[in-house]
Amino acid sequence: MGLLKELRERNPGDFKNYLRMSDSSFNTLLQAVAPQISKQDTCMRQAIPAEQRLIATLRYLATGRSFEDLKFSAGISAQALGRIIPETCNAIVEALNAEYLKFPSTEVEWKAVAKQFEDYWNFPNCLGAIDGKHVRIQPPSSSGSYYFNYKGYFSIVLLAIVNAKYEFLMVDVGKNGRVSDGGAMEQTLFYQQLKNDQLHLPPNSDSREGMNYVFVADEAFALHKHVLKPFPQKNCQLKEEFTIIGIMAY
Structure with missing residues (x-):
């Protein structure tokens, strides 16, 4: 003290x-x-x-x-x-x-998140950014390699969704470090509700150009009608590279 x-x-x-x-x-x-x-x-x-x-x-x-x-x-x-x-x-x-941590539960609340992304980042129809973080831990006794991750240390996975101002909308922590970010997300209540259309997301008719409302993620996550991820950089074709550049410029 x-x-x-x-x-x-x-x-x-x-x-x-x-x-x-x-x-x-x-x-x-x-x-x-x-x-x-x-x-x-x-x-x-x-x-x-x-x-x-x-x-x-x-x-x-x-x-x-x-x-x-x-x-x-x-x-x-x-x-x-x-x-x-x-x-x-x-x-x-x-x-x-x-x-400090309120997950949107109505179409109106989701639209407010999307408007924030468009106002701050000029990115329409976006409902949140998803990513995972490995939190280093001392592994429990007799756990073997259960918590040993691909980075070479023991960890648990913190998975989060944030809004345009980097504020948390959802946090899930505790999955063992051997699980990928995408695998950790598939074990969450959020993903189950996403798959079953239980998140009360706004309809496409209310979005810009009638496109899907989406969560943005990196390559570690599985593609979904409401999860937007970049083309894999490995073996990326020229046409796809120009698409990526065009999205970034937009």
Whole structure:
């Protein structure tokens, strides 16, 4: 706590690197979750403060270190961290979900996302950008190569959809690192609803030129009537190269 206080006052850049967020963001998050994670002191001992609980959780999420390793910097036993970190993560989700992560559920909301893409990026009929990120982890014991990815380290896959302002619309995290981004998406509720036409997307008649509303993705994802991906760069024909250049110029 003393080190963090010094970083906050003298080295804001190091503070941000330590917790992966700025001082102001940390204070906002602490204010939101403190009512849910604060505990009462007892006659036997003082409760661990909400600020210390949040710091330990953010540091764990930022580094993926084991509880045994984290206990030295957090000043909290590994057994207590095993209770505190899941509890704090749940509190973060409950406190922020309604305001900061709202998945569109109506045609009107999807059209607002599409308009934002057209206004910001001159890209019509776009409902979101999809991509995955490998988050490095310490693999569970006896898991073998289950979490070992093609990049050469152990990870879980964070799959996200963002709007034109880089704001998250949907996040799915936890698939093992051996799964590709496309494979991870196929295991999500989002993809099942997409395949079954349950996302309440606007009809083509409401779009520019009567085209499909689409999510944009890279080559790792499967093509779908509502998922737009580039031509594979390998063995790309001249006609396709000009098509790609034309889309980028547009």
